[in-house]
Amino acid sequence: MIDFENIVDQELVKKILSGALKKDKLAHAYLFYGEQGVGKWAMGLELAKAVNCENKKIIPCQKCNICKKISRLIHPDVRLIFPLPPLEGKSESQKEAEKQKLIRNLKEIKTSDTYATLRFFKKTTISVDEIREMKNHLNLKPNEGKKKVVIIKDIENLSYSGANSMLKVLEEPPGDSLLILTTKSVDRLLLTIVSRCQLLKFSLIPKDFIKGELEKRLKLSSKKASFIANISKGSLGKAIYLAQKEGPLAQKKAKDFLKLCFENDFSETIDFVEKVSKEYTREEVLELIDGCILVFKDLSSISFGCFFSEAEKKEKLKDKDLELLRTFFKSFSQIVIGIREAEKTKRAIEQNVGVDLALLAFLIKLKDKKELMVK
Amino acid sequence: MKFSVAKSELLQALQSVLSVVPTRTTLQVLSNILLETDNTKGVGKLRLAATDLDTFVIKTLPVNVKKLGNITIPAKVFADIVREAPETEIEVSSTDTRVEIKFGKGVYKISGLPKDDFPKLPQVNLAKQIKINGADLTNLIRKTIFGVSTDETRPALNGVLWRTKGDRMEMVATDGHRLAKISLINKKLKGMHEDVIIPPKVLNLLTRFIGEEEYDVGIIFGENNIIFSLEDVILSSRLIEGPYPNFEQVIPKDNDKKLVADIESLTSTVRRVAILSNTLTHQVKFGLKRGAGASGGSLELSSVNFDLGGEAKETIPCEYTGEDMEIGYNANYVLDVLKQMEGEKVTFELSTSVSAGIIYSVPQKEGEEYLCLLMPLRLVE
Numbered sequence: 001m002i003d004f005e006n007i008v009d010q011e012l013v014k015k016i017l018s019g020a021l022k023k024d025k026l027a028h029a030y031l032f033y034g035e036q037g038v039g040k041w042a043m044g045l046e047l048a049k050a051v052n053c054e055n056k057k058i059i060p061c062q063k064c065n066i067c068k069k070i071s072r073l074i075h076p077d078v079r080l081i082f083p084l085p086p087l088e089g090k091s092e093s094q095k096e097a098e099k100q101k102l103i104r105n106l107k108e109i110k111t112s113d114t115y116a117t118l119r120f121f122k123k124t125t126i127s128v129d130e131i132r133e134m135k136n137h138l139n140l141k142p143n144e145g146k147k148k149v150v151i152i153k154d155i156e157n158l159s160y161s162g163a164n165s166m167l168k169v170l171e172e173p174p175g176d177s178l179l180i181l182t183t184k185s186v187d188r189l190l191l192t193i194v195s196r197c198q199l200l201k202f203s204l205i206p207k208d209f210i211k212g213e214l215e216k217r218l219k220l221s222s223k224k225a226s227f228i229a230n231i232s233k234g235s236l237g238k239a240i241y242l243a244q245k246e247g248p249l250a251q252k253k254a255k256d257f258l259k260l261c262f263e264n265d266f267s268e269t270i271d272f273v274e275k276v277s278k279e280y281t282r283e284e285v286l287e288l289i290d291g292c293i294l295v296f297k298d299l300s301s302i303s304f305g306c307f308f309s310e311a312e313k314k315e316k317l318k319d320k321d322l323e324l325l326r327t328f329f330k331s332f333s334q335i336v337i338g339i340r341e342a343e344k345t346k347r348a349i350e351q352n353v354g355v356d357l358a359l360l361a362f363l364i365k366l367k368d369k370k371e372l373m374v375k
Numbered sequence: 376m377k378f379s380v381a382k383s384e385l386l387q388a389l390q391s392v393l394s395v396v397p398t399r400t401t402l403q404v405l406s407n408i409l410l411e412t413d414n415t416k417g418v419g420k421l422r423l424a425a426t427d428l429d430t431f432v433i434k435t436l437p438v439n440v441k442k443l444g445n446i447t448i449p450a451k452v453f454a455d456i457v458r459e460a461p462e463t464e465i466e467v468s469s470t471d472t473r474v475e476i477k478f479g480k481g482v483y484k485i486s487g488l489p490k491d492d493f494p495k496l497p498q499v500n501l502a503k504q505i506k507i508n509g510a511d512l513t514n515l516i517r518k519t520i521f522g523v524s525t526d527e528t529r530p531a532l533n534g535v536l537w538r539t540k541g542d543r544m545e546m547v548a549t550d551g552h553r554l555a556k557i558s559l560i561n562k563k564l565k566g567m568h569e570d571v572i573i574p575p576k577v578l579n580l581l582t583r584f585i586g587e588e589e590y591d592v593g594i595i596f597g598e599n600n601i602i603f604s605l606e607d608v609i610l611s612s613r614l615i616e617g618p619y620p621n622f623e624q625v626i627p628k629d630n631d632k633k634l635v636a637d638i639e640s641l642t643s644t645v646r647r648v649a650i651l652s653n654t655l656t657h658q659v660k661f662g663l664k665r666g667a668g669a670s671g672g673s674l675e676l677s678s679v680n681f682d683l684g685g686e687a688k689e690t691i692p693c694e695y696t697g698e699d700m701e702i703g704y705n706a707n708y709v710l711d712v713l714k715q716m717e718g719e720k721v722t723f724e725l726s727t728s729v730s731a732g733i734i735y736s737v738p739q740k741e742g743e744e745y746l747c748l749l750m751p752l753r754l755v756e
Contacts, residue, residue, distance in 0.1 A: 065491065074402055076428050076494040096399050103401050132527065139530035140574070140613040141599035143428060144495040174530065174616035 002059050004046045006114065007039050008213055008236055009205045016200060017043075021050055021059070027198035029170050029179040031155075033186045034202030037237020040182040042114035043202070044151040045070055048078045051178060052145040066145060073107045077145035079137050082106050083124035083157035113217065117237035118153075119283045123352055126152065128162040135169050138177045147176045155181040156188040163190045170196045204234025218243050231294060238287075254291025255321040261363050262328045269363055277356035285355050289346050289362070296338045298322055299329055341365045376412050376444025377468040378421055380436070382460050382478065388423055388436045389454045391608060394580065396450040397427040404492040407447035410467070410474075411490070412440045424496055425450060430577045431497055431611040441468075448474050448487035456483050497602055497611040504593035504604055505563050509585045512592055515546045516578045518557045518715045518745055523575045524550030534572040534615040536622075543744075547622055553708050554622060554748035555715070572619055573601055577612035584608050626748060627731055630724040632697030634663060636674060638721045638736065642713045644676055644689050649706035651685035652678035658752050659706040663695050663725075672696065678706075702728040703752035712747040729753060 002018035013032075020026045030047075032040040049060030049067045052075075060067050069075040084102055089095035109116050134150050142148045152158070158166075170193065173179055179197075186194055207229045213236055214225040220243055231251055232239035257276070261269045276285065298316055303326070307313040316322060329335050345362040349355060389408075397405055409424040419440030424433040446469040456476055457465065466477040469487065476483040516535070524532035529551075536547040545558040581603055585592065593604035603610040648659050659678050666672030672695030677688040702725065713721065716736035724733040728751060735746040 069491075072492075074404060074492055076402065080401075100399070100401070100403075104403065135527060135530075137428075139533070139616055140429060141616060143599075143613060168528070176616075 001057065002050060004043070004050075004060075006046055006062070007043055008115075009209045010039055010043065010202055013043060013200050013202060017047060017050075026051065026178065028173050028177065029197040030181070031186070031189075031194060031197035031199050032180065032182045032202055033184070033199065035204060035233070035235050036184055037115060037117050037232075037235035037239070037241075038202045038205055039115060039236065040202050041110065041151070041153060044180040044182060045078075045114060047180060048075075048149040048151065048178070051147045051149065052077070071111070073111055075145065076143040077147070078149045078151070079134055080107070081126060081130050081134060081150065081152040082118070083120075083126050083154045085120045085122040085124050113240060115213075115236045115240055117235075117241055119241075119281060122282075124154070124157050126155070126158040126162060128159065128165060131158070131162050131166050135166070138169060138174050142176055147178050149178045149180065151180045151182070153182050155183045155193070156185060160190070163193055167192055167196065205236050206234070210234070210236050210239050214239055214243055231291075233290070251291045251294050254288055254295050255325065257288060258292060258295060258325055258328075258366075259321060261367065262325070266367075269367075270360065273356055273359045273363065277354075277359060280355070282349060282355060285359065286346055286349060289342050289349075293339055293342045295322070295325065296329070296335050296342070299326060300332060300335045302326060303332055303335065338366055376410065376446060377442035377466070378412050378419065378438040378440045379464050379466040380421065380438040382457060382462055382465050384436060385438075385465055386454075386457050388421075388434050389450075389457060391584070392423045392425040392432045392434050393450060393454055395427050395430050395432045396425045400427070402428075404447060404488050405494075406449060406451070407488060407493070408450040408453065409445065409447045409490060409493050409496075410469070411445035412438070412443050414440050414443055424493075426494055428494060429574060429613050430580065431494075431609070432580065433496065433609040433611075435607050444469060445490040446472075446474060446487045447490060447493050448485055452485055456485075497597065497600055497609075499602055499604065499609055499611075500595060501593065501604065504595045504602075506591040506593055507561065507563070509588065509590050509592050509605075511559055511561070513582045513585050514743075515544070515557055515559065516582050519546045519548040519555040520575050520578055521711045521715070522548035522550060522553050522555040522747075524548075526550065530615060531572055531617055531619050534574045535578060536570060536572050536619045538570040547619070549622055549748075552705070552750050553712070554625070555712070555745075556622070556626075556747075557743065557745045559744075560742040569596065570617060570619060571596060571601055572615040572617055574612055574615060577601075577603070577610055581610055584610065625731065626746075627724075627726060627733065630726040630730075630733060632663075632700065632725040633695070634672075634674065634697075634723040634725065635694040635720050635737070636691065636723075637693075638713060638716050638719060640691050641674075641721060642710065644691055645706055645709050645713070648676045648678045648687045648689055649710075650678075651680045651683065651687040652706055653680055654682065656752060657706040658703050658754075659709070660754065661702045661704060663693075663697070663700045663702070665695055665697065665699055666693075697725070700725070700728055701754060702732070703754045704749060705752060708749055712749060715745075715747070 002021050004014045007014060032043060034040055046060055049070045052066050053060045054064040054066055055061035070078050073080060082103060084099065087095040087098045089098045106118055109118060138148055170179060181197060183189060210229040210232055211225045214220045214228060215222060228239050228243050232242060260272055299322065301307055302316060302322060329338060341362055345358050348358045392408060400406060405427060411422040413420040413422060419438050420435050421438040422433060422435050460478045463478050468475050473484055473486050519535050523535060526532065532550060538545050542560055542562045543558045544561045547556045584605055595602040600611050600613050645659060649657060652659055659676055662675035662677065664673045672693050673690050674693040675690045679686050712734050717740060718736040718738050720737045722735055722737055731748050731750050733746055733748055739745060
């Protein structure tokens with residue numbers, strides 16, 4: 001029996017993969033795509049276990065030596081490739097040491113919870129060397145397992161030349177190999193990569209599941225869990241991150257951020273943006289903008305007077321910050337423009353536009369009433 | 376785990392496994408070596424194992440075992456400590472995660488990782504082993520390994536093919552420009568018919584371990600690996616995924632021109648002429664002139680290097696009865712081949728100036744068939 005018990009939701013993916021496993025018709029390469037924190041990596045590991053597990057009754061058994069080794073990310077036949085930020089060491093050996101340390105840290109995070117998200121301050125890449133070593137690994141027969149598995153996280157970080165260099169192996173991997181690529185956006189990949197893999201979409205996880213997982217994994221109270229589940233936008237990884245992070249949550253931060261920008265004059269806004277762009281990581285800024293979108297959503301709920309529940313209505317109407325922000329965003333079209341600009345800014349930052357410039361542009365657009373009126 | 380052993384013995388054993396410990400790796404445990412004590416039949420033994428995931432080296436040495444157990448510890452640090460220790464008895468004891476090394480009045484402690492983290496050691500079933508004479512094996516390896524390709528796009532060529540054919544065993548290596556093939560008589564290998572492609576790394580290690588000594592090497596063919604069992608060392612390597620290309624069809628059958636030359640004089644002349652060859656192609660031109668009878672032909676070796684404005688030309692006598700012909704070779708490739716040739720004379724069997732030539736020595740060793748194939752360089756007029 002095939003049981004992916006460690007995977008939250010994703011019934012369709014589970015069904016497809018267990019069907020393929022049963023009939024021994026697994027594809028040689030899979031491309032798992034979907035939002036961050038919905039279980040792509042976790043599924044990759046479970047699949048690696050499933051093809052290598054020694055148990056006959058329940059696969060993956062999680063109990064045999066092989067499953068345990070894969071869980072701890074130390075199985076010699078399961079090669080894991082992470083995107084890494086630029087290395088800062090001066091000499092090659094320093095760089096190598098830094099890389100080892102980084103990978104160890106990443107592995108630690110991923111072993112503590114397979115759904116944990118990795119966060120970087122800088123733009124990350126997957127080096128061509130990594131792909132070369134992967135190819136060497138695949139060209140030899142497996143060590144102790146039955147199949148050699150390679151899991152590449154966030155393949156969109158792979159350079160153009162790196163992607164091209166792996167086309168051959170991706171099309172026709174040497175015997176007993178399984179390649180699993182994960183990505184947030186298929187659109188950013190070379191078509192030649194995408195066409196060589198079987199695509200599996202990972203959908204967003206329903207709130208109730210996230211709530212349940214938060215209660216189970218992090219022993220959160222039901223109230224807090226449901227609050228975080230609500231703002232995590234279907235990503236368990238994000239929910240775990242938000243739950244583990246102390247202090248004000250993204251939405252609260254976003255409210256403060258918007259308030260500050262609208263209450264004060266422009267020079268102060270510039271100072272503030274500068275501060276944010278220095279102190280926040282890229283991921284955190286993206287979260288902040290996500291928070292802004294949620295705030296806009298609340299504002300629109302208020303302006304239309306429609307809510308999911310009475311409790312929500314009470315809570316939202318009582319919120320002083322929202323009330324204040326409503327004075328700046330009076331019409332629905334203004335709110336819509338706000339959301340649209342926020343999405344644009346997010347995309348810009350993901351495409352490596354400087355955080356300070358992107359944020360500033362975002363705020364100018366929001367504040368520029370004239371433009372808002374015209375649109 | 377607890378054992379004691381003389382420093383020199385431990386150091387020697389450590390050095391033989393240390394060579395495979397990778398300097399950079401993403402799996403931390405690979406920079407460790409595995410220490411394991413064994414007390415079967417009342418003989419105390421220490422097993423040292425190291426791997427880079429491709430190759431395993433396992434060394435056993437007799438020690439005074441006081442307590443059974445196992446642990447892995449950082450290889451380099453451990454070796455450094457043992458190397459610097461005075462010439463006395465060293466006592467090593469371990470708990471679950473820590474190792475204590477004692478000698479004289481010194482106590483050194485390092486932390487280790489449990490054995491379970493270490494890749495599984497290859498299973499050595501000595502009952503299945505086939506014994507092969509060590510000298511034969513090194514002969515096979517030495518005469519083919521230089522031809523192994525390093526081209527990553529054709530992984531199967533990155534190893535040496537080992538196969539049996541009737542009562543002969545064959546080793547082949549090629550990189551597309553040259554090919555070396557040797558076959559020896561060995562009746563013991565008859566049962567084995569599967570081709571295996573062995574990475575050169577383990578073969579280099581193997582020749583180093585066998586050295587000049589005369590003893591048999593046990594070989595076990597596994598599904599995914601090959602194991603060589605020497606007296607106190609076990610080497611194992613993952614095999615390269617096949618299949619090996621069909622090399623037989625590139626060996627020409629009807630080369631009609633035959634050149635016979637003295638190995639020694641040809642080698643030294645090629646080496647001299649090559650000094651002034653193009654630094655990129657190392658091209659040396661072989662100008663063949665027909666002799667009147669069986670002997671009396673001449674071989675003119677020449678090279679040109681435009682960067683230096685250099686030219687070299689030298690003629691040696693040879694036996695050649697075909698038509699006059701000019702053919703270009705990469706000098707390094709020719710020298711690689713000549714280096715492996717035994718006997719006095721070498722024979723080139725040629726066809727045209729752009730097709731592969733076969734090179735072998737005369738007379739061949741008894742029971743041995745060795746030939747090399749060399750693709751010529753196209754001569755630019």
